[in-house]
Amino acid sequence: MPLKEEFERSGNKLFRWRSYLPLLVLPLVVISFLSPGKDSPVSQIWDAFCLLISTTGLAVRILTVGYVPGGTSGRNTRKQKAEKLNTGGMYSIVRHPIYLGNSLIWLGMVMFSKSLWCVGVSLLIFWLYYERIMFAEEEFLRRKFKNAYLKWAERTPAFIPRFKNWRSPDLEFSVKSVISREYTTLFVISLYYVFMESFEDVVQNGVFEMETFWQVVLVGVSLFYFSIRLIKKKGSILKESGR
Numbered sequence: 001m002p003l004k005e006e007f008e009r010s011g012n013k014l015f016r017w018r019s020y021l022p023l024l025v026l027p028l029v030v031i032s033f034l035s036p037g038k039d040s041p042v043s044q045i046w047d048a049f050c051l052l053i054s055t056t057g058l059a060v061r062i063l064t065v066g067y068v069p070g071g072t073s074g075r076n077t078r079k080q081k082a083e084k085l086n087t088g089g090m091y092s093i094v095r096h097p098i099y100l101g102n103s104l105i106w107l108g109m110v111m112f113s114k115s116l117w118c119v120g121v122s123l124l125i126f127w128l129y130y131e132r133i134m135f136a137e138e139e140f141l142r143r144k145f146k147n148a149y150l151k152w153a154e155r156t157p158a159f160i161p162r163f164k165n166w167r168s169p170d171l172e173f174s175v176k177s178v179i180s181r182e183y184t185t186l187f188v189i190s191l192y193y194v195f196m197e198s199f200e201d202v203v204q205n206g207v208f209e210m211e212t213f214w215q216v217v218l219v220g221v222s223l224f225y226f227s228i229r230l231i232k233k234k235g236s237i238l239k240e241s242g243r
Contacts, residue, residue, distance in 0.1 A: 012136045025110065025122045029196065032115035033203050043114070047197065050112040054189050057104030061185060064090040064097040066178045067169035070243050085145045087152050089169030093161040095138070095152075099130050100159060105185070109192055134158065171242075179228060180238040187225040194218045 067089040090097035103126060110122040138158075141149045155165060194214045202208050210218070231237055 010132050010136075015133050015136060025106075025125060028118050028121060029110060029113045030199070032113040032118040033196070033200055046114065047112060050108040051193055052108070053111065054105045054108030054193070057101040057106070057108065058182070058185060058189060060090070060097060060101035060104060062178050062182055064101065065181050066173045066175070067171050068177075069171060082141060082144060085141065085148055085152065087156075088167050092156065092167035093163055093165050095156050095158045096134055097161075099134060100161070102130070103159075105189060109189075109196075112193065112196055174240055174243055176238045176240050177243045180232065183225055183228040187221055190217055190221040 068086055068091075069084055094100055106122070106126050107119075110119050113119070138149075138153070142153075156162070194210070194217055197214055198208060198210050228238075
């Protein structure tokens, strides 16, 4: 099979499983924690910096999904779909803002390990994985939107934002859309940092303990997550026409 077709075929396969990519790297992070280190103010600042990077990635995702219409940038896992070519908002400065957000979330998570080899291997896995997904998505958009896609792609970088290209989105920001689609991302990020912080304490001190701050985060985010799940299951309060 020609390389182009092979890239697209593998990209479409990986697209279906893209939500589970962190599970491939979690064992690496756990292994990197097995070498005990010393807790210090510098270490705590580093942990906060990592959390900030991941939170920035979440913010990029929120700024993306909050403005997009229905049928695009969704959580569909079986096949590519796009009823409209998004070219405004975050899509005016970068072609793959969702994956840019994912990369920042991912970077913060693996940097939290404080292991250079873990960061290097994890970023390599991320790039190899998402490169094929992005290739498959762009081939799909190229065939569907033809010249409109080519014109947009010529002026819009694939992954590194070009802020001077910013164009206001066509729709207003939707808080309901963000809550409905990003509550799981918030939950996963919070869960990761809470338990990795506790696991690090076990390795360093031999005792499981959870600081008050992380207890509050865990309880608050868990209540939010399960509340939104219940609301989505029992009602339509978070649904919006055209979103």
